[in-house]
Amino acid sequence: MSQSSCKTIKTTCAYCGVGCGIEASVNETERQVLINGDDNHPANFGRLCSKGSSLGETIDVSSRLLTPYIGQQATDWNTALDAVASTFSQIIAEHGPDSVAIYGSGQLLTEDYYVANKLMKGFIGSANIDTNSRLCMSSAVSGHKRAFGTDTVPNCYDDLELADLVVITGSNMAWCHPISYQRIRAAKAKNPNMRVVVIDPRRTATCDIADLHLPLAGGSDVVLFNGLLNHLVNGQYLQQEYIDNHTQGFAEAVAAAQQDAGDLAEVALRTRLSERDLVTFYNWFAETDKVVTAYSQGVKQSSSGVDKVNSILNCHLATGRIGKPGAGPLSMTGQPNAMGGREVGGLATTLAAHMEFNIDGDTDRVARFWNAANMATKPGLPAVELFEAIAAGKIKAVWIMATNPVVSLPNADQVKAALQQCPFVVVSDCVANTDTLELAHIKLPAQGWSEKDGIVTNSERRLSHQRALLPPAGEAKPDWWIISQVGQRLGFKDAFNYQHQVEIFREHAALSGFENSSEQRLRDFDISAFANISQQQYEDFEPIQWPVNQQYPNGKERFFADGQFYTPNRKANFIALTGRAPGNLPDQEYPLVLNTGRLRDQWHTMTRSALAPRLNQHRPEPFVEVNPQDAAKYGLKDGHIAHLQSRWGQMYARVNVSESQVAGDVFVPMHWTEQYASKGRMGAVVNPVVDPVSGQPESKHTPIRIAPYQAEWHGFVLSRQPLPDAGIDYQVKVNCQGYLRYELAGYDQSSLSIDWVKQWLSQVYPALSWQYLDDAKLGLLRVAGYQGNSLMFVLCIATTPDIRMLPERNFLSSLFAKSQLQPDERLALLSGLPTAGAEDTGAQVCACFNVGEKTIRKAIRENGLTSYQEVGKCCKAGTNCGSCVPEIKTILASMVETQPA
């Protein structure tokens, strides 16, 4: 990059709710962006994880939706917007406002979200606007509201470092919120008194820093924390003054907890934990003043998610450990702007600016502020119900923005069927191909990260400015613009006459302060200080934690240490809780419990993260992690393919036998879609059970059965060009540097012929010279295609995935970096073995610096390294995001074992 054309822009990461700051060096002419952590951003202080570091690799326009489409026909904005508005108008006129819906996303910026919510609730007149945040943190919203009277995150990230005990529950923070995790790791290294407890059915990478790991039975969290509350009561660890002055319902909560979890032995039985571990945890919690409980989807994605949240909050309220430095509960959100969505009221069950349908005067207040033409007066349908209503024909038009519900919602095959028969589906997205876009009648190209510009809020209530780095791809527009244009066309010209997103932000800020006082209606969310922000101030916006108003012009780190809550009497509510079993329990037919979650290097449905080749190396395929006992019981072999079946659907995944999984539980990652895996959508399997209060689905607990997929053959293709669907059972696509990798498996033996391969690949490569190896009896087939001396693809198929029959991919992959192959390389290619001189670095461990396992092992061996820090010094692995440190440690441990004494 030449210096002259470079400019440096501060922005925020596109991925998780940690909300890290980024300093981007942008070369507009080359459309290149170099990503560095922003040293001054309080979320990350310069660090970035593997995903964030790779954002520069995701901005290529080749996968983007570049122009509006009506059906398969590209069109201009005017035509598309007219079509959206006129069809919505017509359906609303015929069937009423509740016959239409918007399904949004925590990927939307605050301004986008605000306008969508305003259009739906204030002008169309229905609250049928929900979002994928429903799947992610609505149980935290409901839990907060029940306890605090409002949806407030009481603490902040600094508390993770100030605590002497960090309880990480229902979170693989090491992978899902890596930078927060790294902060804890660093703090623990400095503070010898600091302890970490990880509560998770799985032994995840997060356990690497755990002093205690509690592999509780899925869904038993309420029992665990009710037991803790009992322990706190019995051992007189309570903060009685705080309880007396600032809370209500304590006696009922304690009574319920005693009823539910009074007997330690029973708690042990129900949580599947040992009494010793329970007592250790309870004592640590009781005796440590500075406790932070950080919780995430393992708590929230549950049919008792809200209760789980409140069971945690109960314990913090009972000890007065809330909103204090180093003490309090901290909900870790999944998405970059899930919090912003909560602030604008982007959920069907809330209004705007933390106002509520069920609080007198709020609806009227919002309506007056908006000068609303048709104010919705009751909550709309939350996500799962919303798609059920589409399936039932009650909702006839839906507009989906920046999300992929065909993949991410539970019972996803039903969601797909619902959209297939929905009369009108509009999808706004930045990419051209998603499983959901395939079902759209109208596709609208939205700006993606690096182009769009607006405010986001992270998990600690910190507003940051996500800035545009590059001009938009093609005809892509900001979501707020698209929504406003439709709003205007629906006849609401004045209400949606925005020229710049700052105008929306001002309005949002003004609404947050509108009649917000103890005399009128006191709300926690108040950023009225920005109601008159100038455009320049907006451009220069520095990260700040809300509230930002007259009282707190520089923001506020923590809430509730003063005991002032947002219930009518300003007291917090204890909630009386009884542990409930998950909605569906395993039985003889479906004996295993399926847990789902994120991976270290992928994001959601992979539309962006999978564009960065190095992020696809860590876990390239959908897999199912099973305990060795279960593997033996169900005849599963490591590296082979398994078929997972629930009452709702099925999927295929590669088996990963691992002690980190408790027997009886299996885990699959949430990310794969039909764009990347022919039959790897976990959403199809997940049960559509939701929490009765929050409506959040129970994505962590679905009874399933598992069986080996009796593949007749396994294999892979490495190809420079994308390949069409081969119509086989298992076809997984992995974007790599300069080529794509397809993992294949099939049942049909006829696929083992060169003719079949030619028929399939000739569609993409009509004129290549072919090279092939055929051992029909053994079922071994290897084919390569060349243009001149350039390798265009190589395919390897065998009847077993054993590396003796199916070569390792690494060496063959390396050949795509060469524009030409020498004749000897070409002749030896299908052996899958390097010609003399080529070095094989092994499977990738460190995604940040692309360091392979063999390189690390070599460094350890040759230099006698004994710690991951030394490994880092030696070959850089693990020195950036640190996510691979557990793996480096595993490698170190394995080498110690095998070294002679």
Place this chain on the structure above:
Amino acid sequence: MTREKLVVIGNGMAGMKAVEELLSACPERYEITVFGAEPYGNYNRIMLSPVLCGEKTIDEIMINDRQWYQDNDIVLHAGPDKQITEIDRRRRKVISRDGTEARYDKLLVATGSKPFIIPLPGHQLDGVIAFRDIFDVNTMLSYAVTRRHAVVLGGGLLGLEAANGLKQQGMEVTVVHNCSTLLNRQLDANAAELLRAEFEARGIGFMMEADTKELIADDSGHVAAVKFGDGTELPCDLFVMAVGVKPNFDLAKSAGIHCERGIVVNDTLQTFDPSIYAVGECVQHRGMTFGMVAPVFEQAKVCANHLSGHGVAEYKTLPNATKLKVTGINLFSVGDFNGDSDCDVLEFHDPELNVYKRLVLRADRVIGAVLYGDTLDGSWYQTLMESEQDVSAIRSVLLFGQRYADKFVEDVIPAALQEVA
């Protein structure tokens, strides 16, 4: 001490190889006399093709010139007149056409083979020749100077070498073959196609599955055209019959030595007459006859072992490999390259690089190989075949040759076993 008399009939590669072996094993034992029908020392018949191509001279293909015979105290009778016409087993002597006689204590018959001549109408015309010896090569070279159209009958090794040589010498050459695949005794159809394409690219024409009816003469009794069953004709100034050879055992047979399709020998290369041995293309061993150099040399070694009195070696017929002597074409074939329904066939194709490899396995052992374009590992496959080694462990890389198999055994197999454990 008086030396025993050894007479060798045939100054070709097999006979002289036996003599060489004998000289090194027991230089003093025999007084050796050699009769040869060609007027040269001992030359490498395999190299006649390069001579025809102009890549080698006759001097360069000489194995042993006349000086060598003198140096080793061997009497050489060479030339058409010195062709042996009679073996007198009772008197233990041989008699040549010009009456030269030689007595023997041991006789080694190495009369080789003679070209097979199809008795087509016109096969005796001028300009119809075989491709067997230096005389034939010289004939072809002289035709190439003055004539234009050559037709080679036979798409076997010899025919293709002749065609290539004649093309190199500037003639327009058509190969006429009665079968659909070239080298059908050495190659499968895939390899044969590659080979044909390669020859066509060099400008050589082919008429496959051709039914050759007769040769038509010009006014002077010289061949002028070839006529086929479908009535078509091909202009022809030189007609080379290269349709195979047959063991030359007429002499032995007339001497009452037991012959079938060749001179029948036992595992020591001894004929039915204990004082007479035979080696080379003239023999029949355990029902087989021979046309390749490797088994012939092996026979010579075993025979010399017995003639020298050591008497321990036994000849075993081993699969023999074929290599085509055409510059720029690498071709290797060994064993049973077709296989049957019990066999596994492994193939590698790279048409653009003109590489094709085919291995035939039975019960995890290599029993045949065809290599085209990349013959580097031919001898390794042959070794695997002869040693009957179980190749199942390295089967996935077998086609890439020994270097890759070694690498596989060193790196991949231990890793795979570790993975399983």
